[in-house]
Amino acid sequence: MPESFFILSKDYPEIARDEIISIAKMYDRFSKFKIISNLVILQSKTNWEKITKRATFVKVSGQILRKMSGLFLDEEHIDVLKSANTFVCRIINLSKNQFNIPELESSMGDMISKFSQAKVAFDNPDITVYLIFTDKENFFGFSKKIPKQVRPKKVRKHPHELDWKLTRAMINLAGLQEGETVCDPFCGTGTTLLEAESMGIHAIGVDFDKKMHEIAKENLNANGYKSKLIKEDFTEFKKIVGEFDGIVTDLPYGRASKSSEDPGKILKKFVANLPRKKKIAIMCKKDFEKKLKLNQVKRYEIYRHKSLTRTILIK
Ligand SMILES: C[S@@+](CC[C@H](N)C(=O)[O-])C[C@H]1O[C@@H](n2cnc3c(N)ncnc32)[C@H](O)[C@@H]1O
DSSP states (O other): OEEEEEEEEESSEEEEHHHHHHHHHHHHHTTTEEEETEEEEEEEOOOOOHHHHHOEEEEEEEEEEEEEESSSSOGGGGGGTTOEEEEEEEEEEEESOOOOOHHHHHHHHHHHHHHHOOEEEESSSSEEEEEEESSSSSEEEEEEOOOOOOOOOOSOOOTTTOOHHHHHHHHHTTOOOTTTTTTTTTTTTTHHHHHHHHHTEEEEEEEEEEHHHHHHHHHHHHHHHOOOEEOGGGGGGGGGGGGGEEEEEOOOOSSSSOOSSSHHHHHHHHTTTTTTTTTTEEEEEETTGGSSOSSSOOEEEEEEEEEEEEEEOOO
């Protein structure tokens, strides 16, 4: 079974890790994981590139060629360099040991140059060869150049909008797949719709506010996206339950965002009407959810500032 590695950014470590697990399991439910600090080692039929394209918090990723006990490379392990013109070596040290990293990278490069025609290039090399040290094992792997992903344009913003990274991570944690449809019943500026469409997921947005409806429309049009927009109260989603596979949403907080009624009441009404058997990711103010009977829910806390911590709930 192919093994791949993902070095995660440290912004939201738990979300970052679970996001990789969720994406990998979407495509291969038998995927297995090993977590070493901010490194995820994945055994899965799913290619690392496919997971990396969807993931939000991956800094570096690639395929593992083998585990290593020492530092010795030989020809059979650098097959991948045969068709490359350029390469670079990178050491990632997650162990307690201190290494002279530039020196190691340079001697690894020299070693590889003995077997391969490829030349060292620090900028945009065809192949990056990685040596990852941890306290238990060392891994030897590589990554290839992957085309930079085009981000959806957000031509109109609003102070209450949710940042695209958390929105994207929520879509991934909910487990929505390409070709499925997500509904955001409090869609605001359309962040969920933009992220979903950029991942090949269809989207439906509901918002009761005329201004938000217009902003979301402009944002969709700027990208040529076709998500359906409904200017109605969020309860409209009950009428279109058959049209979507999951809900991803950021509830009103009653401060920067307009709210039809008290945010606590909205959350209660919303949860009472949540369709069973759908994929769900909700962001709300911390502790709002405590009053609700939500079973089998995974919770993540997001600290925004001293008077606002948010909770993400995944079902
Ligand atoms: C926190 S904002 C959502 C922000 C959105 N995720 C974004 O990135 O722009 C909450 C939204 O809920 C909408 N809203 C409030 N009460 C509503 C209701 N009863 N039905 C539908 N939308 C409502 C507000 O207009 C606001 O756009």
